[in-house]
Amino acid sequence: MSFPEQYKQRVKSINAYLMNSIEIIENKKLKAAMAHYPGAGGKRLRPLLATIACESVGGSSRDALPYGVALEMIHNFTLVHDDVMDEDLTRRGIKTVHATFGIPEAILAGDALFARAFELVPESGAHAADVGRLSAVLAKAVRLLAEGQQMDMDFEDLRRVRPADYMKMIDLKTAVLFAAAAQGGCIIGEGIKKQEEALTEYGRLIGLGFQIWDDVLDLVSDEKTFGKPVLNDIRNGKKTLMVIEAMEDLRGREREELLSTLGNEHATQSQLERARDILDESGMIDHAINVANGLIKDAKRKLVVLPDSKHRKCLEEFADYMVTRKT
Amino acid sequence: MSFPEQYKQRVKSINAYLMNSIEIIENKKLKAAMAHYPGAGGKRLRPLLATIACESVGGSSRDALPYGVALEMIHNFTLVHDDVMDEDLTRRGIKTVHATFGIPEAILAGDALFARAFELVPESGAHAADVGRLSAVLAKAVRLLAEGQQMDMDFEDLRRVRPADYMKMIDLKTAVLFAAAAQGGCIIGEGIKKQEEALTEYGRLIGLGFQIWDDVLDLVSDEKTFGKPVLNDIRNGKKTLMVIEAMEDLRGREREELLSTLGNEHATQSQLERARDILDESGMIDHAINVANGLIKDAKRKLVVLPDSKHRKCLEEFADYMVTRKT
Numbered sequence: 001m002s003f004p005e006q007y008k009q010r011v012k013s014i015n016a017y018l019m020n021s022i023e024i025i026e027n028k029k030l031k032a033a034m035a036h037y038p039g040a041g042g043k044r045l046r047p048l049l050a051t052i053a054c055e056s057v058g059g060s061s062r063d064a065l066p067y068g069v070a071l072e073m074i075h076n077f078t079l080v081h082d083d084v085m086d087e088d089l090t091r092r093g094i095k096t097v098h099a100t101f102g103i104p105e106a107i108l109a110g111d112a113l114f115a116r117a118f119e120l121v122p123e124s125g126a127h128a129a130d131v132g133r134l135s136a137v138l139a140k141a142v143r144l145l146a147e148g149q150q151m152d153m154d155f156e157d158l159r160r161v162r163p164a165d166y167m168k169m170i171d172l173k174t175a176v177l178f179a180a181a182a183q184g185g186c187i188i189g190e191g192i193k194k195q196e197e198a199l200t201e202y203g204r205l206i207g208l209g210f211q212i213w214d215d216v217l218d219l220v221s222d223e224k225t226f227g228k229p230v231l232n233d234i235r236n237g238k239k240t241l242m243v244i245e246a247m248e249d250l251r252g253r254e255r256e257e258l259l260s261t262l263g264n265e266h267a268t269q270s271q272l273e274r275a276r277d278i279l280d281e282s283g284m285i286d287h288a289i290n291v292a293n294g295l296i297k298d299a300k301r302k303l304v305v306l307p308d309s310k311h312r313k314c315l316e317e318f319a320d321y322m323v324t325r326k327t
Numbered sequence: 328m329s330f331p332e333q334y335k336q337r338v339k340s341i342n343a344y345l346m347n348s349i350e351i352i353e354n355k356k357l358k359a360a361m362a363h364y365p366g367a368g369g370k371r372l373r374p375l376l377a378t379i380a381c382e383s384v385g386g387s388s389r390d391a392l393p394y395g396v397a398l399e400m401i402h403n404f405t406l407v408h409d410d411v412m413d414e415d416l417t418r419r420g421i422k423t424v425h426a427t428f429g430i431p432e433a434i435l436a437g438d439a440l441f442a443r444a445f446e447l448v449p450e451s452g453a454h455a456a457d458v459g460r461l462s463a464v465l466a467k468a469v470r471l472l473a474e475g476q477q478m479d480m481d482f483e484d485l486r487r488v489r490p491a492d493y494m495k496m497i498d499l500k501t502a503v504l505f506a507a508a509a510q511g512g513c514i515i516g517e518g519i520k521k522q523e524e525a526l527t528e529y530g531r532l533i534g535l536g537f538q539i540w541d542d543v544l545d546l547v548s549d550e551k552t553f554g555k556p557v558l559n560d561i562r563n564g565k566k567t568l569m570v571i572e573a574m575e576d577l578r579g580r581e582r583e584e585l586l587s588t589l590g591n592e593h594a595t596q597s598q599l600e601r602a603r604d605i606l607d608e609s610g611m612i613d614h615a616i617n618v619a620n621g622l623i624k625d626a627k628r629k630l631v632v633l634p635d636s637k638h639r640k641c642l643e644e645f646a647d648y649m650v651t652r653k654t
Contacts, residue, residue: 025470026474027477027478027481030473030477081434081435081438084430084434085434085435103412104411104412104480107412108408108476108477109473111437111438111473112469112470112473114438115467115469115473117466118462118465118466118469119466119467119470121459121462121463122460122462122463128456131459131460131462132448132453132458133458135445135448135449135458135459136445136446139448140446142438142441142442143442145442146357146435146442147354150354150432150435153432154356
């Protein structure tokens with residue numbers, strides 16, 4: 001059984017808890033806007049990670065479920081607000097929240113998902129004395145997410161972004177929430193300090209791998225498999241690791257061709273494909289895949305502090321899944 | 328010494344803690360956007376309430392300071408997002424956050440203030456076992472704020488709003504945060520359950536009084552004293568208690584005159600003043616003042632469960648200040 005399949009039942013529990021937690025909202029418009037993305041599916045990677053991390057230190061997955069759902073709400077709140085900021089009109093094959101309900105409603109729905117997430121944290125089976133720390137872990141992660149999002153927006157106005165800047169940005173914008181998932185799960189499962197540190201770092205590393213692989217998929221996948229339009233990052237001029245490294249290395253005509261297509265809304269399909277081929281032929285895609293694989297390898301090494309168990313094995317598979325998934 | 332003057336020193340401590348808590352932000356643009364409103368002053372009523380409530384049950388004001396600052400951050404985050412939603416360009420005599428930094432930056436600054444608030448909660452001197460509950464109190468308050476804001480936005484499209492709807496809306500949009508201030512202060516000060524319930528209700532009632540008085544000031548004050556343009560609510564067509572009651576009661580020409588000015592951006596100063604006079608002469612302003620005074624009286628009655636002390640006296644003065652303040 002492949003990694004996600006063995007957790008089908010758990011994903012059902014996550015979805016039920018998630019949608020139920022939104023039911024409490026009285027205002028119909030607010031509730032509908034809040035439920036728009038959570039109801040449209042998703043892989044639930046962060047809740048899964050939290051529950052498996054909890055199990056890996058001897059806890060029960062049930063205890064980590066509310067915290068996991070809180071992470072999923074935070075993730076969805078950032079999607080809602082990011083889509084407003086980026087003026088994106090579609091996501092997951094449906095209209096974005098602000099395109100459906102209006103910008104004020106989307107800002108508010110994001111805020112309410114954010115608030116609701118923090119209401120769920122005490123529902124977790126954590127020791128009463130740990131609940132405050134759990135909230136603080138989550139709050140810090142969201143603060144760093146905001147730093148990452150601002151850094152990403154700043155990139156748009158920069159001519160040159162270094163690979164290290166990119167790594168820092170995705171650390172903040174993507175990896176910290178995976179880190180908070182693994183750390184929180186460990187706190188709820190009452191893991192020892194050494195395990196908490198290792199799981200936090202494991203979460204961070206697979207989060208970095210996840211994001212680089214996401215950027216790779218945008219180039220090498222097709223829309224049907226990926227579930228969203230491909231070559232979008234090129235059209236939007238997104239400064240991915242591959243683009244950044246290409247800009248450092250390439251000279252002459254290839255550089256000019258790539259530059260003229262990046263961020264060009266009117267680029268034709270063949271121009272987009274040519275840009276992709278330039279990144280491919282110059283070895284940038286392979287390089288990014290290597291970086292992602294290296295991060296996953298490092299992440300798995302962190303797990304040695306955990307007792308040998310099927311849950312540890314699942315965390316290894318989880319890490320591999322980050323950079324083998326097709327969607 | 329009048330109510331706010333006796334807390335000058337405390338307001339200084341609140342301001343220092345507030346601005347210091349924003350200093351941790353690395354991204355310069357994000358930090359500046361977050362500091363824009365907190366740095367422009369404000370009465371710090373919510374932190375003051377939290378610290379005095381804490382003292383009133385025998386706690387130390389210092390212990391409640393971080394929680395109080397968290398409330399102030401939440402308050403400021405809602406101002407930032409509300410201004411985006413309402414497309415307002417000035418506040419507190421300065422340009423709004425989005426007018427200064429851009430809409431994406433304002434959305435993000437609000438989110439980051441929100442997150443930072445929840446990071447501060449564990450810095451309070453609450454029992455470790457109470458920190459989780461403190462976070463949950465704050466989270467629930469923010470969720471209800473969002474319900475109130477959506478309800479307020481829904482009012483814009485409604486022809487008829489009943490007085491009870493208005494009371495519910497300001498309960499959610501304004502009073503819950505005052506309630507959370509008093510309740511949280513009591514939790515930190517380790518008040519007993521009866522005191523916590525009484526202080527929560529006290530906070531809610533003075534919050535309602537605060538909002539009704541705010542609507543009154545918009546009509547009876549002048550710009551210089553009020554510190555912001557007056558008669559704005561009439562121009563914006565805001566459905567205040569006074570307007571709602573007038574719409575229930577008035578008939579004939581006065582009703583027509585009022586209706587033609589409400590929400591009319593092009594209304595002249597004399598039309599605005601005429602609308603104000605209609606509300607005044609029909610007794611609506613006096614009625615609202617009576618309602619506000621009644622709420623404050625009820626609020627003060629709740630305080631009987633507290634030990635007789637100068638802090639209880641201060642809470643009485645605090646309540647009175649809500650409906651006597653000029654700004």
